[in-house]
Amino acid sequence: MARALAALAGREFDVLVVGGGITGAVTAWDAAQRGLSVALLERGDFGGATSAESLKVVHGGVRYLQHLDVVRVRESSRERRALLRMAPHLVHPMPFVVPTYGHGMRGPEILAAAFILLNALTADRNRGLTDPSRRVPAAGIVGRARGQLELDLGHRFRLGSDSWLLVDGSLAESPAWATDPRTIGVSKSHATLPFEGDDLDRYLRLPLGYRSSIFAPQTRSVAPVHAWALRLWDWETKDLFHGLVRVEVSPANGVPATADLISRRLLAERVPISTPDPRWDRLLYGIHSVEQYLRARAGALA
Numbered sequence: 001m002a003r004a005l006a007a008l009a010g011r012e013f014d015v016l017v018v019g020g021g022i023t024g025a026v027t028a029w030d031a032a033q034r035g036l037s038v039a040l041l042e043r044g045d046f047g048g049a050t051s052a053e054s055l056k057v058v059h060g061g062v063r064y065l066q067h068l069d070v071v072r073v074r075e076s077s078r079e080r081r082a083l084l085r086m087a088p089h090l091v092h093p094m095p096f097v098v099p100t101y102g103h104g105m106r107g108p109e110i111l112a113a114a115f116i117l118l119n120a121l122t123a124d125r126n127r128g129l130t131d132p133s134r135r136v137p138a139a140g141i142v143g144r145a146r147g148q149l150e151l152d153l154g155h156r157f158r159l160g161s162d163s164w165l166l167v168d169g170s171l172a173e174s175p176a177w178a179t180d181p182r183t184i185g186v187s188k189s190h191a192t193l194p195f196e197g198d199d200l201d202r203y204l205r206l207p208l209g210y211r212s213s214i215f216a217p218q219t220r221s222v223a224p225v226h227a228w229a230l231r232l233w234d235w236e237t238k239d240l241f242h243g244l245v246r247v248e249v250s251p252a253n254g255v256p257a258t259a260d261l262i263s264r265r266l267l268a269e270r271v272p273i274s275t276p277d278p279r280w281d282r283l284l285y286g287i288h289s290v291e292q293y294l295r296a297r298a299g300a301l302a
């Protein structure tokens with residue numbers, strides 16, 4: 001790092017900022033934007049302390065809820081909205097699942113109440129965000145009933161038919177699906193990426209209608225599957241995950257000929273759906289119908 005202490009000592013500044021982490025950098029940037037002359041003093045390296053450890057999550061204020069710090073919840077939600085609008089290449093909605101334990105402070109009842117409060121406090125979290133894929137959905141409880149309903153429905157279908165079964169999500173969650181040669185999983189999430197370096201670059205920059213090579217995903221799966229990525233919609237001018245799904249099949253189907261056939265069928269099923277789902281670009285027509293059905297049934301079971 002170049003040090004210019006003599007230059008600092010030789011002139012007078014309007015503002016002196018001590019500390020070159022994110023707080024200092026933004027303070028210096030803001031002051032300079034206002035036409036002030038600014039000096040930034042850092043004893044180590046810029047961004048080398050706490051800011052280097054950040055998980056880079058724009059959390060929107062959920063962490064302040066535990067102290068009922070309503071002002072900071074609102075402020076963080078507002079900032080997240082501004083960043084989603086101003087920096088579409090850097091800030092993307094990212095789903096999180098938080099496990100619950102027992103029935104006390106860490107139980108589902110308290111979390112459900114906290115989510116009601118959070119959703120009310122951040123009701124304007126998407127104001128001005130017109131792109132559905134950039135809107136932040138309301139927080140909610142994922143019930144076991146819903147997951148079980150999906151599995152039961154799939155198993156019942158297989159008992160009565162040997163047609164192709166399309167699952168919205170990972171096949172690796174169910175050993176029965178992961179070994180079924182006529183079941184396909186279409187996953188919208190890319191929480192773990194299967195390649196590194198140039199291979200990852202090629203994977204993420206797949207052109208419209210192309211698929212990646214076949215790989216075996218390393219996840220917390222209960223059963224091994226084969227997978228590939230498929231680009232359903234053009235991502236140029238959007239983000240790299242736009243229109244990108246991960247297709248999973250049983251290892252018996254993990255050969256290029258089947259992958260090509262299945263990919264062609266999935267591409268034929270993709271339709272622009274006018275729905276508020278933030279990930280519409282990764283939905284297939286069939287999945288959308290099943291999703292509506294399951295939401296209605298799961299609602300009735302709750």
Ligand SMILES: Cc1cc2nc3c(=O)[nH]c(=O)nc-3n(C[C@H](O)[C@H](O)[C@H](O)COP(=O)(O)OP(=O)(O)OC[C@H]3O[C@@H](n4cnc5c(N)ncnc54)[C@H](O)[C@@H]3O)c2cc1C
Nearest residue numbers: 019020021022023024042043044049050051054055056057
């Ligand atoms: C593990 C972890 C994960 C996190 N994840 C997130 C996240 O996902 N999202 C989020 O919003 N926040 C996150 N945070 C919080 C966030 O990283 C911090 O709030 C933020 O980085 C603090 O920035 P800062 O500039 O105030 O401090 P720092 O980054 O620590 O910067 C302070 C700087 O001041 C310098 N300095 C100190 N004393 C002097 C001195 N006398 N003279 C000159 N220089 C000096 C230090 O060398 C340092 O570079 C996380 C924090 C941690 C620890």
